[in-house]
Amino acid sequence: MSTPPQPSQPADQPAPQPGQPAPQSAIPPQPTAYPYPNPQSPPPGSFYAQPTLVGQPAQPQAGVPGNPYAQPPRYGPVPAAPSGGGGGAGRAVLWVAVGAVVASAAWAAGVFLIGGMGDSADLRGYSAPSNMCSDADYSSFKDEYPESDSSPTHSSLKDRALDESYCSLNLKKTGSSYADAYLSIQVDLHRKTDPAPEFTATWKNYDDSHTGYDVNPVKGIGDEAYLVSQDTTSGSSSGSRYATLAVRDGWVTYTMSYSAYLSSYDQDKNPPGLTDVSDWLKTDTRATLEQLKG
Structure with a gap:
């Protein structure tokens, strides 16, 4: 690490004689745990680096009266090009400033058109x-x-995002006083964020986080279905x-869920098999999605 420049010897202090120790500074150097130069201190030899003599107050900057710490402004108004011939330097400065403004405007337009601010929800006509209980098709x-x-139980939410x-329904066989099975239906219109990554992670990998479940992709319904x-x-x-x-x-995301429990059925009856239930879900989902586009 280079040794920082020492302050100048005051005029009223005698120079040290040969064989005598140098006089000590009035303020000894203070230890510090920061091994690097102060990031706010200008490097030696720079335009702003001005040594301060011990015992003398810092001199105010030119153009900043009464404020010894104020820095001269780094930027100022763009000088106008001089009239007549020979104004190449002024015109160059002016064109640099104009170019910076044009570049900033082009960058902002690019952000708006390509992404970020310009993204819009791909809702494909759904509502x-x-x-939902009166608008969904579960005729199968x-x-x-x-x-x-x-x-039936239903709820809805309207928000900018x-x-x-x-909808939640109780499914009943003929003569049943209580529900034999249950059906729930939900549609979500994501207005601010694309649900694709999280949807895929949730449903494609459902069997990774829920033991005992089977996951099968379904073709021909939406962009992806499971x-x-x-x-x-x-x-x-x-x-x-x-x-x-x-x-x-x-x-847009949509789910249609069926569940049945043997304890809800008569002893001599069983709920429908999952093959039949899966076909009903596919048929009614297609019909409901078409209705929600209408």
């Missing part, structure tokens, strides 16, 4: 109804569950059958 389940739910509509299912009824009088069809079409 989120206020009552009617043969197995002909009784209507007299009080997200539109959402949800059927997630589980059957725990084999060889027992209890258990459940579950299936969800999750679809993404642009920035």
Whole structure:
């Protein structure tokens, strides 16, 4: 590390004689744990580096009266080109400034047109109804569950970032007082962010985070779709059958989920198999997505 320049000897202090120790500074150097030069101190020899004599106040900067610490302005107004001939230097400065303005405007336009501020939601004409229970198609389940739910649950959300509509239904066989199975339907219109990466991570890898589930991609519905299912009824009088069809079409996501429990069925009856349920989910999902585009 180079030794910093020492302050000049004051005029009223005698120079050290040979064989005598040099006089000590009035303020000894202070130790520091910072091994590098002060980033706010100008390097020796720079335009702003001006040594300060011990015992003398710092001199104010030219053009900044009364303020010894003020730095001269680094930027100023662009000088106008001199009139007449011989104004090449002035015109060069002016053209540099104009070029900087044009470059900044072009950069801003590029950000707006290419990405960031210019991105728009790819909703493909879908809408989120206020009552999904009345707008969704689940007619494929009617043969197995002909009784209507007299009080289905529904909710909706309208926001600048997200539109959402949800429905939950009790599915009942003929003569049932209570639900034999359950159906839920939800659509989300993502207005600010593309849901594709998270949708794929969630549903394509569902069996990685949920033990005992099967995941199968479904072709021909939206941009991507996955059927997630589980059957725990084999060889027992209890258990459940579950299936969800999750679809993404642009920035719109949709799920239709079925679940049934053996404890809800009569002992001599069983819920429909997952093959039938999967076909019903696909048929009704296609029909509902078409209606939500209407």
